[in-house]
Amino acid sequence: MKAASFGYMSVLELDEALQALARSEGAAKAMSGGQSLGPMLNLRLARPPQVIDIAGLPLLRQVKAVAEGIEIGAGVTHSEIEDGHHAPLVGHPMQGVAAGIAYRAVRNRGTVGGSLAHADPAADWVVVLPALGARVRLRSPRGERTVEAAGFMLGAYTTVLEPDELVTAVIVPRHTPSTRWGYHKLCRKPGEFAEASAAIYLDEAAGVSRIVLGAVDGPPLLLDALASAVARDGASAASRAQLRAAVAAALPERDPIDLKMFTACLERALEHAGVVARTQATGAPT
Structure with a gap:
């Protein structure tokens, strides 16, 4: 067709x-x-x-360091982030995330702002940016406003964008020695959208802790209580039973297979962030 x-x-x-x-x-x-x-x-x-x-708009193709962190133009492609074309993002968690999006041909054309505005629940940036505490800059003929990434998506394929608004940029924090980061997604095969995903971001110096579940058929879910417990108590707050309980509370309608998948994503994201040991995170979830 x-x-x-x-x-x-x-x-x-x-x-x-x-x-x-x-x-x-x-x-x-x-x-x-x-x-x-x-x-x-x-x-x-x-x-x-x-x-x-709008692919040719120069304003949307820039990445620059700003007082609040790093401002990424909405037209920046996934592959540009993956390949380190923009110095402020070299070594940033977003670089690794970008490398795992879909296939290289898609990454060569797909953009950060386009992915956000499309708001597919199983996409990567819709879960990663809320975990980072990013903010999304929007512009319309009426002016400019900035919203938290955690509140940008209202539902599957539905956002706070007004009909005459465009995403122009996202602002993410810098990656520093005090930050720890983890992201994991489960796909039926490489390149496909996620069946489950989870991201964790900890900044001890700033007192920030976020854990987010993605691919939940709607907006990503922030597990605030679990994030606070992990920031306070580390691995002792992240046993498999505790993670499964947090997932079950956040997704009460899901079947046991789904709960296993999301629990596994949480464990592996926590492993990636160095919160739990590899021996715990690589075991098959019960």
Whole structure:
């Protein structure tokens, strides 16, 4: 199947894109890498009257150090992060996450902002950025606002974006010696969307602790109580039984197989972060 007929507009100025979105009253769709919207067009799951191509916007292609951390333009591709094209992100947790997204061909075109705006519950950035405590910068003809990544996604394929708004950047904290990080996802085969995922971010110096479950069919789930306990007590708060109990409380409707998968993701993310020993994390969850 091929896409239904639509108008195409390529823009080189952000304001031009925003005005076009505003004129369409929510009917037009912005496209950057096209790795999500393209298949939806071809399957006719999306039938916008107009597609606004924002891939060439220079403003969305920048990465820079700012007072709050690192500002990443929404049009930066996964492969650019993976390959260390931007010095502020070399050695950052995002570099390793980017390397595991889908396939190289997808990473060459897919963008951070596009993935966030698409809001697939099983995607990587929708769980990783809330764990990092990232903030998302949005712009419309009415002005600019910044929202917490943890509150950006409202449901599957649903976000706080207004019809005339675009994601322009995400701001993430710098990776420092005081931070510990872990991320793990389970896929049926490499390159596919996750069946379960978990991320942990600890910054002892800043007093920050976050544990997030992804691929939960809706917005990612923050396990605040577990994160606080792990930050306070370390491995003694992260036994398999404790992790399974936290998962079961967060996902009460899930079957035992799902609970095993999410528990395994949590264990391996905690191992990655150095919270639990490898011998514990690599055992088969019960």
